[in-house]
Amino acid sequence: MIKYLKEYRFYIILFLFILIPIIAIDTSTRAPRDYRFYDRIIVAGTAPIQTSISWLIDQITSGFQNYIYLWNTRKDNAILLEENRKLLNLIANLRETQQENLRLRKLLNFEEKFHIESIPARVIAKDVSTEFRAIRINRGERSGVQKNMAVVTNEGIVGRVLRTTPNTADVVTILDLLSAVDAIDERSRARGVVEGLTDETCQLRYVLRTDDIQIGDVLISGALGGIFPKGVPIGLVSKVNRKPFGISQEVEVRPSVDFSKLEEVLVVTNASSEFITAANPGSSATSTAPLSPQKPAQTTTQTLKGATSQ
Amino acid sequence: MTRLLLRALNAPALILLVAFGVAIQTSLFACWPLSYFQPDVVLIAVIWCALRRNFTEGGILVLIAAEIAEIHSAAPRGVFHITYMLLYLLVRGASKLFVIPDLASFIIVTLFGSIFSKFSNMTVLHYLAPHTSQWRNTLFLLFPGAAVEGFAAIWLYRWLEKFDALTFKDKRTEESLENELQLQDEGF
Numbered sequence: 001m002i003k004y005l006k007e008y009r010f011y012i013i014l015f016l017f018i019l020i021p022i023i024a025i026d027t028s029t030r031a032p033r034d035y036r037f038y039d040r041i042i043v044a045g046t047a048p049i050q051t052s053i054s055w056l057i058d059q060i061t062s063g064f065q066n067y068i069y070l071w072n073t074r075k076d077n078a079i080l081l082e083e084n085r086k087l088l089n090l091i092a093n094l095r096e097t098q099q100e101n102l103r104l105r106k107l108l109n110f111e112e113k114f115h116i117e118s119i120p121a122r123v124i125a126k127d128v129s130t131e132f133r134a135i136r137i138n139r140g141e142r143s144g145v146q147k148n149m150a151v152v153t154n155e156g157i158v159g160r161v162l163r164t165t166p167n168t169a170d171v172v173t174i175l176d177l178l179s180a181v182d183a184i185d186e187r188s189r190a191r192g193v194v195e196g197l198t199d200e201t202c203q204l205r206y207v208l209r210t211d212d213i214q215i216g217d218v219l220i221s222g223a224l225g226g227i228f229p230k231g232v233p234i235g236l237v238s239k240v241n242r243k244p245f246g247i248s249q250e251v252e253v254r255p256s257v258d259f260s261k262l263e264e265v266l267v268v269t270n271a272s273s274e275f276i277t278a279a280n281p282g283s284s285a286t287s288t289a290p291l292s293p294q295k296p297a298q299t300t301t302q303t304l305k306g307a308t309s310q
Numbered sequence: 311m312t313r314l315l316l317r318a319l320n321a322p323a324l325i326l327l328v329a330f331g332v333a334i335q336t337s338l339f340a341c342w343p344l345s346y347f348q349p350d351v352v353l354i355a356v357i358w359c360a361l362r363r364n365f366t367e368g369g370i371l372v373l374i375a376a377e378i379a380e381i382h383s384a385a386p387r388g389v390f391h392i393t394y395m396l397l398y399l400l401v402r403g404a405s406k407l408f409v410i411p412d413l414a415s416f417i418i419v420t421l422f423g424s425i426f427s428k429f430s431n432m433t434v435l436h437y438l439a440p441h442t443s444q445w446r447n448t449l450f451l452l453f454p455g456a457a458v459e460g461f462a463a464i465w466l467y468r469w470l471e472k473f474d475a476l477t478f479k480d481k482r483t484e485e486s487l488e489n490e491l492q493l494q495d496e497g498f
Contacts, residue, residue, distance in 0.1 A: 010365065014399070017369045021376070021395050025388030025434075039381045042329055046382065049333035057338065 106154035118266035133175040140167040150268040156233035156256035182222035188212035204251035313478045320477035328355045349462035352379040356394045360401035372398045393430040424459040
């Protein structure tokens, strides 16, 4: 028997080598697949290696990816910052446009309310001196702006055109000491002349002591002087000092226009004829001289577009 | 004595090396796109056993290596046993017919072995659960896989040669050891 085993050893082993895999397949189809005890030993040996290598690969990969991501993040951050800056600018521009739109709409309403033709203009500069309170607008002779034209906003009177260049005009505001505007107390119809006083206040002069002027009264422009349309607000009476003697009383007026936030104005090119009587350029409001525009006034819609573009 | 002990440890150490190689293969090449370039460590071990071990020892080692492969695979049980054993027998048969002397010829055998093992696996799978997409996938990865196998084999066979030399399992050291033992028996 042993002799045969030795003689046919190779074939027997070969047979076993072929048989074992077949048995393995056969048993796998009959029994549920699971680890055997020696499988578990092998897995116990290889699993930590696999875990270690996976951990190492994860660390290397994540480290590399983090580096790459960081590198990309830097670029992305720069791009986003630039985009953010642009968007912030855009938002600011849009807000500005919205505000401008609102102001221009008010100006338009004002223009329609007072039946005037005007040229919208933007304030581009203020007076170089603090003692004089003039402003410079971006409209000049080419736009039809002439000397002594009234300059208003939807809030009220701003001033009058002092001088012009082809593209700009200097406007002396009602805050300026050299300014004078015929004014009427809306309530009592008392009359006077509003002159500049400080950066924030004007004074109503030549008001009779007997006139009924009270704090809070609204002053509107009168027709005298012929520069300003009649009925445009000038300001509110903020202080009244009526002395027991003398002819006139001291009245302080707070302008209805907020000059600190003045950005757009309307240069009145043509008011209704009833409001324009006469004006003497450069003189006081009481003087009379014709104030008919030398050039035909432009329409509001045209000028509104132009105001924002310049 | 130490040399004898080292020699005795060769087979268990080889099994451990195969297990270690499988662990590396299954973890290092698990992530994309390295998964497409995954070498078959067991295949190299099988060819090594077929060419550098005697029939019985090599066969047992192949069965153990196949078992290691199977417990690290979702393949149906027995597929790797059959494949690797078939490959083992074929390479052994081929070694009787052809001269496979050096590393270059080992690598050629490995290339063919890789292609054969894939087809063999697929044939078994085809009978267990036929599906055309499996064949398509195998054909797609057939030659890249063989190329990677051949590439990895260059180093793996060199390391195995060194391993065998260290454990006195290669022919030269084996012969010298046997001569030495014979001389000791004779009283020299």
